[in-house]
Amino acid sequence: MRIAVLGAGIVGMASAWWLQRDGHEVTVFDRAATPGEGTSFANGAQLSWSYVAPMAGPSVLRNMAKYMFDGSSPVRFIPTADPAQWIWALNFLRACGADAAAAGTAKMLALSFHSRDSLHAMLDATPMAFDHARNGKLVAQSSSDGMADAVAQMKLQAAMGCEQFALTAAECIALEPGLASIAHRLVGGIHTPSEEVGDCRKLCLELHRVLSANGVQFRFGTEIRSLKRAGGRVAAVETSAGDVEAELYVVAAGIGGRRLVPVPLQPIRGYSITAAVKNSNAAPVRSITDLHVKTVYAPLGGTIRAAGFAELGASDTTPDPAKIAVLRDNLAATFPGACAMDELAPWSGLRPATPNDLPRIGRTKLDNLLVNLGHGSLGFTLAAGSGHLLADLVAGRKPAVNAADYAPGF
Numbered sequence: 001m002r003i004a005v006l007g008a009g010i011v012g013m014a015s016a017w018w019l020q021r022d023g024h025e026v027t028v029f030d031r032a033a034t035p036g037e038g039t040s041f042a043n044g045a046q047l048s049w050s051y052v053a054p055m056a057g058p059s060v061l062r063n064m065a066k067y068m069f070d071g072s073s074p075v076r077f078i079p080t081a082d083p084a085q086w087i088w089a090l091n092f093l094r095a096c097g098a099d100a101a102a103a104g105t106a107k108m109l110a111l112s113f114h115s116r117d118s119l120h121a122m123l124d125a126t127p128m129a130f131d132h133a134r135n136g137k138l139v140a141q142s143s144s145d146g147m148a149d150a151v152a153q154m155k156l157q158a159a160m161g162c163e164q165f166a167l168t169a170a171e172c173i174a175l176e177p178g179l180a181s182i183a184h185r186l187v188g189g190i191h192t193p194s195e196e197v198g199d200c201r202k203l204c205l206e207l208h209r210v211l212s213a214n215g216v217q218f219r220f221g222t223e224i225r226s227l228k229r230a231g232g233r234v235a236a237v238e239t240s241a242g243d244v245e246a247e248l249y250v251v252a253a254g255i256g257g258r259r260l261v262p263v264p265l266q267p268i269r270g271y272s273i274t275a276a277v278k279n280s281n282a283a284p285v286r287s288i289t290d291l292h293v294k295t296v297y298a299p300l301g302g303t304i305r306a307a308g309f310a311e312l313g314a315s316d317t318t319p320d321p322a323k324i325a326v327l328r329d330n331l332a333a334t335f336p337g338a339c340a341m342d343e344l345a346p347w348s349g350l351r352p353a354t355p356n357d358l359p360r361i362g363r364t365k366l367d368n369l370l371v372n373l374g375h376g377s378l379g380f381t382l383a384a385g386s387g388h389l390l391a392d393l394v395a396g397r398k399p400a401v402n403a404a405d406y407a408p409g410f
């Protein structure tokens with residue numbers, strides 16, 4: 001079948017991989033000059049198979065005032081005049097109950113485990129170099145309440161197939177000696193040996209290389225303006241290079257998807273910095289999340305990537321120097337002497353978030369239109385499984401996960 005994939009971020013590229021494997025004639029469109037220039041460019045690098053609990057959860061309700069009124073909070077709600085933002089926020093609050101959050105965690109874990117298997121299958125079929133490492137993750141806790149919540153979540157997830165271990169502060173420092181710098185506030189942590197890291201943008205570039213060699217066509221520098229509809233189908237895509245016709249269309253345009261289809265997406269802006277390691281003895285070996293400062297550190301091919309912040313209501317991607325300075329200070333204070341701090345690569349991107357954090361994957365009410373959208377904070381983690389699920393739905397195969405859990409609903 002002739003399939004047009006709209007968007008060359010990690011979700012579109014992974015979708016193209018699985019569709020091409022089924023023998024389809026795939027063409028990928030993107031306004032950018034190369035793949036992975038959107039939110040997939042310099043994210044936190046986590047293949048976070050066991051850390052997929054939705055952002056909407058009971059703790060949000062406890063911290064609401066801080067998120068709304070404390071300008072220095074790493075998580076912020078910035079109200080705008082856009083009614084879509086308020087509808088999204090109401091639906092987000094509805095998803096914050098304990099039962100909804102537990103059900104959401106189960107659905108996210110099912111997709112992330114499928115994604116882990118799918119990514120490993122892709123790499124077995126086609127080796128790709130993207131600073132990939134299976135080095136585990138340690139989430140450091142600086143409050144007893146936070147540690148108690150984390151242990152409760154660990155127990156919930158153990159029943160869902162996650163292998164995680166609660167560590168004392170001393171055990172955390174034995175595992176990651178760099179954390180001695182926060183020994184004064186560290187109360188413990190959760191260690192997940194099965195977590196992985198990788199460079200999402202490099203994986204997009206590798207997928208481009210592999211897919212091009214296998215006959216997939218790419219149309220970069222092409223703005224997608226709208227989907228032209230006729231008789232309950234998409235008749236063509238209007239682009240800056242003229243109308244494009246295909247038999248099937250897949251919208252995988254990240255936050256740009258909300259201009260093309262009625263998907264409930266809001267941008268949640270985040271930031272990262274990437275710094276070269278100059279003293280590997282002082283640098284972390286595995287991914288570290290320091291919940292006290294809500295910053296994640298990933299060792300990535302001779303660099304450390306530090307990422308954080310979640311700002312709902314911000315829609316431009318110019319890195320704010322104040323936020324970059326916070327990440328720089330956190331990195332320098334947590335792993336002193338580890339990195340060359342004078343040459344940082346700053347970045348900010350927009351997480352394409354749905355209210356309950358579940359992505360929307362599959363067929364829409366238009367006969368030949370599918371979407372693969374709304375991966376929020378976890379698009380790198382969920383891309384391989386989401387692409388696999390999408391290809392199964394196109395082929396009419398029974399997927400490994402319950403497709404209804406991620407159905408677009410429009």
Ligand SMILES: Cc1cc2nc3c(=O)[nH]c(=O)nc-3n(C[C@H](O)[C@H](O)[C@H](O)COP(=O)(O)OP(=O)(O)OC[C@H]3O[C@@H](n4cnc5c(N)ncnc54)[C@H](O)[C@@H]3O)c2cc1C
Nearest residue numbers: 009011031038039040044046224254256270378379380381
């Ligand atoms: C600070 C930060 C840290 C993160 N950390 C992690 C992490 O550690 N692990 C994880 O799993 N996820 C993480 N994420 C989330 C992850 O980066 C995203 O979920 C993922 O990149 C989304 O991929 P995508 O392909 O859907 O979107 P994108 O990468 O944005 O790709 C969409 C593509 O569509 C194109 N496009 C859009 N509209 C149009 C149009 N009209 N015409 C033409 N082209 C168009 C864009 O140019 C873009 O290339 C993080 C995000 C941020 C911001």
